[in-house]
Amino acid sequence: MNWYKYNINDFTPGAYEKWYDLLSEQKKIRIDKMKFTDDKKRSVAGEMLARKAIAQRLKIAPENIIFKTDERGKPYAHNLDIHFNISHSDDYVVCAVDSKPVGIDIEKIRPINLKIAKRFFSEDEQKYLFRKKPEESDYTSPPTDDLLKRFFEIWTAKEAYLKFTGEGISQELNALKIDRNALNVHYFDDYVVTIYTES
Numbered sequence: 001m002n003w004y005k006y007n008i009n010d011f012t013p014g015a016y017e018k019w020y021d022l023l024s025e026q027k028k029i030r031i032d033k034m035k036f037t038d039d040k041k042r043s044v045a046g047e048m049l050a051r052k053a054i055a056q057r058l059k060i061a062p063e064n065i066i067f068k069t070d071e072r073g074k075p076y077a078h079n080l081d082i083h084f085n086i087s088h089s090d091d092y093v094v095c096a097v098d099s100k101p102v103g104i105d106i107e108k109i110r111p112i113n114l115k116i117a118k119r120f121f122s123e124d125e126q127k128y129l130f131r132k133k134p135e136e137s138d139y140t141s142p143p144t145d146d147l148l149k150r151f152f153e154i155w156t157a158k159e160a161y162l163k164f165t166g167e168g169i170s171q172e173l174n175a176l177k178i179d180r181n182a183l184n185v186h187y188f189d190d191y192v193v194t195i196y197t198e199s
Helices: 013-020 025-032 037-058 115-120 123-130 145-165
Strands: 002-007 067-069 075-077 083-089 092-098 102-108 183-188 191-197
Touching (some): 002 037, 002 191, 025 037, 037 075, 037 083, 037 092, 075 083, 083 145, 092 102, 092 191, 115 123, 115 145, 123 145, 145 183, 145 191
Parallel strands (some): 083 102
Antiparallel strands (some): 002 092, 067 075, 102 191, 183 191
């Protein structure tokens, strides 16, 4: 498994146009309808990363890769024995590629309402988050930096797992059974990236 990251602020107009031109007509239409420039950059950058990663791994030209989506809307590389997944948050886009199904999620670490954990995290996840069995006051106390990192580690693990299965939210988030041994967690700047893969 390999993963890559890209800061959309590094896009030059020329590079953006180059990778935009390789998109399918359907995707170009979707991007052209987007209101915000950064959303357009994130969408183009996601496919750019996937093309570069797959091309490097399979020793083929990026422009020869054709992307399609399955019946659940999950993108795949047509007629290629490769799996990939894309995610973005704020300034960064990430992509993971593997010979087996893979899911990736990135989140910028930021202040959040800890009551989200009470609703979406299992009892064990809440104990890991707070380093103890939480009390009601823990959900309203100002979170420490370490607690926020653990929160987004758990959150991205759930997202990466759901993207790995491609099934979407078919069960309650607090009931997801995630194999912790299948997770790869990475931190950089103010971001956490979690990858779920069985390889």
